[in-house]
Amino acid sequence: MAQHDLQNDYEKIPVPTNALQDRIRQGITQGVAERQHVRPRRKQYVAIAGLAASLFVTTFIVPPFASAMSHVPLIGGLYRPFTEQGTVGTEIEKKQLATTIDQTVTDQGITIKVVDAYYDGTTIGMNLTATGVPDVNETKRAAFYEVFKGDKRFEGTENQELAHFKQDGKVWKARIEYDVGLQKLSDSMQVPLVISEMFGLDGNWQFEVPVKRLQAIEQTFNTTVKNPDYAVDVTLKQMTKGQASTTFDYTAVYPKSYDYRIIFSLFDDSGKEVIHNWSESTALVSHTNTSSERTDTSRLSLGNYVIPSGAYTLHPQLSITPKTTFIPLTTSLPYAEQNPTHPLKMTTQNIKITDSQVIVDFETNAVEMLSNIKLDAVRSMFLIQGNEPPDGREIKPHITVRDANQKQFRATFTLSASQMASIDEFYLETGYSNIMTNTPIDLKPIPFTVD
C-alpha cells in the first residue's frame, strides 16, 4: 500500500470476540466479588466511625470506606432514591397517608402501576407495582425512571435513577422517593414520571401523578454557631416536621482551602442522644463559592421519624478531610504527620525492607486502647503498588506493639517474590488521613425548641 492509514490498520487488528466477552465477564465477576467482600466491612466501619465520633477517640477507617466517605455519605447528591425499609414511605404506609393513584401503563408486555403517592413536607414518594416482567438476573430487576422530566427547576439534580423491584407474590414492587430540595412547590401538583427501561427492556411508561402535600409544620430558627479556630459558621435555618418525617435545613460556611464537612447528632432536653451522627441522611442542596469561602446549604432528612415537641440541642461536629498522601518507602525518616487543625499526630519512625517483608515502625498520640489502635492500623495502613488510589489489591499489615507506654507499634507487610521484585514501586499509606476524616471535632451545640 502506498500510504498507511492509522485507523484502518488499527481496525485490522483481529479481535477474538468470544474470548474477549468472556474476559470482560470474568473481570466484572472479579469486581462483583471484590465489592461483596468490601460492602459488609463498610457497614461495620460506619458503626465504628460513629463510635469514634461520640467518644472522640481515634479510629482508623478502612481506606476504601474513607475514600467513599470523602465523596458520598456526608454530603451526597440531592437525589435520594430509597427502596429500602426505614424511609419516609415506611411511616406513610404504616399511617396509611398515601393517596391512591392506580394509574396503569402497559408497554413491551409489562404493566406498571403507580399504586399511590405522597408528599410529606420535602419528600415526594410513589409506590409502584409491575407485572409481566421478563425473567432476568437480579441486577436487571429495576426500572430506569425520571421524575420532573424536562422541568428546569430540577436540572442538575441527577433526575434519572434506578428503582429496584422486589417480588411479592405475583407482582413486583418498588418505591421511589425524591427530595425536592429547597424548591417551593405547590401543595397540589401533577408530577411527571417517565420510565424508559424495565428489567432491561426499553419502553415508554409515562405517568402524570397527582400529588398533594400532607400537612407539615415549618419552623424557622436561623441560629448560628461560630468556631473561629476553624473559621467555620454553622446556621440551623429551618425545620420541617411532616407526618412521617422531619427535615432540618442548615448552612455551613467553611474556608475554601479546606475540605470540611459537618455531621450532627440530636440530643433531647435530658441530654439523651436521640439521633446519632446524621451523616448518611444529609444531602447538599446548593453551594456557593467566594474567593476564600464555600457555603453549603444542606438538608438533613429523617424519614420515619417525627420529632415530638420539646427542647433539643443539635451537636455539630467538624469532619476534616486532608489529602491522602502515599509516601515512598525511601522517604526520609522520621516522617511526622500532624494537621495544623487537628490534635492527632502520627510518626513513621523507621522502614526496613527484608527479602520478603516491609517492616514499618510508627507511633501515635491516639487516645485509645492499644488493642483498638492495632485493629485500626490493620484496617487503615497499607502498601500499594504505585501511588494511585487503592484498587482492592493493597497489602495489609500485621501489627504488633513495640512499646505500650509510648504507643509505638510495628506494621509488618509480607510481600510475594514478584512484589518484592518491584518493591521500588510500592508506597505506604500510613492511615493518618483516614483517622482525620473520621475523628470529627466537636463544635458548639445549637439549642432549639420544637413547638
Next chain:
Amino acid sequence: MDLRNEHTTLVRRAMKHDEAAFEQLVLLHSEQLYRTAYLYVKNEHDALDVVQETVYKAFISIEQVKEPKHFVTWITKILIRNCYRALEKQQPTDDILLHVPVQEDRSRDEHLDLVHALSHLRKEYRDVLVLFYFHDIPMKEIASFIGITLNTVKTYLKRGREELKIQLGGMDYGTARSTK
C-alpha cells in the same frame, strides 16, 4: 435518546453500581480496548489479560469517574497502565514480534506493521498517538491525562508520526483524523 445521551446514561448508571449498565458500556468499547492492549503487549493472550484486569479495576472504582464524558479517557488510562505492567512482566523472548517472520513483500498484515512500528516509538509518542487516533480523545484531554501541555501533545503527535514513517521504511501514515 441519542447515542451521546445513551452513553452518558450508561455511565451514570454504571457509576451507581448498575452491573448490567457497566457491562453494556464496556462491551461498547471492548474492541477498542482490546486493540489498544494488543498494540502495547503485542499478543492475544496478554491483551486479553490486560482487558480483564482493566475491566476489574474499572468496575471496583467506577465512582472515581468525575464526569460521564471522561469515562473513555479514564478507562483508557487504566488500560495503558495495565499494559505497561504487563510489558514489565514479559520476558524478552516472549516478544512475539521476534517470532513473526519479517517479510519484505507487501503481503504482510498492515496491522502487524502498525504494532511493530508503534512498539519502537518512544513511550510518550506512542501514548499520545494511541489516545488521539484510536480513542478519539481530544488533545486538551490528552494533555490533562498525561500531565503535559497542549503544545507538547502537538509536538509528540508530529514527532510520533515522523518516527512512525521512519519505522515503516519511509511510508507515511495519513492523518485520517482531523486535529481538534
